Amino acid sequence: MNKRILLAEDEAAIADTVVYALGREGYDVRHHLLGGALLADFAAAGADLLILDVGLPDQSGFEVCKAVRRTSTVPVVFLTARGEEIDRVVGFEIGADDYVVKPFSPRELAGRVKAILRRGTGQPAAAGIGLVHDALRARISVDGVALELTRYEYRLLAALLAEPERVFSRAQLMDRAWDEPEASFERTVDAHIKSLRQKLRAAAPGLDPIRTHRGLGYSLSWHGGPRP
Incomplete structure (x- = not known):
């Protein structure tokens, strides 16, 4: 239908x-x-x-x-x-x-x-890796357990979850996550991505859905396997 x-x-x-x-x-x-x-x-x-x-x-x-x-x-x-x-x-x-x-x-x-x-209506945004984004409550969970994220970590992961497999440049991620992106540095994105990876692995050992694309930026993989 x-x-x-x-x-x-x-x-x-x-x-x-x-x-x-x-x-x-x-x-x-x-x-x-x-x-x-x-x-x-x-x-x-x-x-x-x-x-x-x-x-x-x-x-x-x-x-x-x-x-x-x-x-x-x-x-x-x-x-x-x-x-x-x-x-x-x-x-x-x-x-x-x-x-x-x-x-x-x-x-x-x-x-x-x-x-x-x-990703369905109100269902897991990336079902293959067990991530669920509850936009109403501004919460992202792994297998039912909510992640403890900072404001910018949450916004970054939400942006990646919204379009799985899409490669975002650091500038695009800054534009979506930061209130004043022009006042920040692109390396700030790298630091927050590193922190996100640590929290995802802590929540579910082996879970590593964020991919690095050298010279381009980051994407979120549906499969969540090891980073290239």
């Missing part, structure tokens, strides 16, 4: 593009102009993923997400013209799985949606 996606977007041109791009990938996309209409549809029939414009006419996408998070861990992707770091942080803190700034490539959005849906 096709995955059901609900889209709340009041700009017709953007909505048409998203519906077409995701429809080509085989998804069943239902478009709503208002956040309230999307919430009603979701309450009645559910969905596998929500795409929310932040600036909706009746209520913000953030408010819609908060309402959804009271009862569901369904994946949420925000669409917005805002590019400020604070808006991305707010989005992730209230339970977003990804944040796409306009203008964006429909192909890129489809790729991100596909990556998110791979």
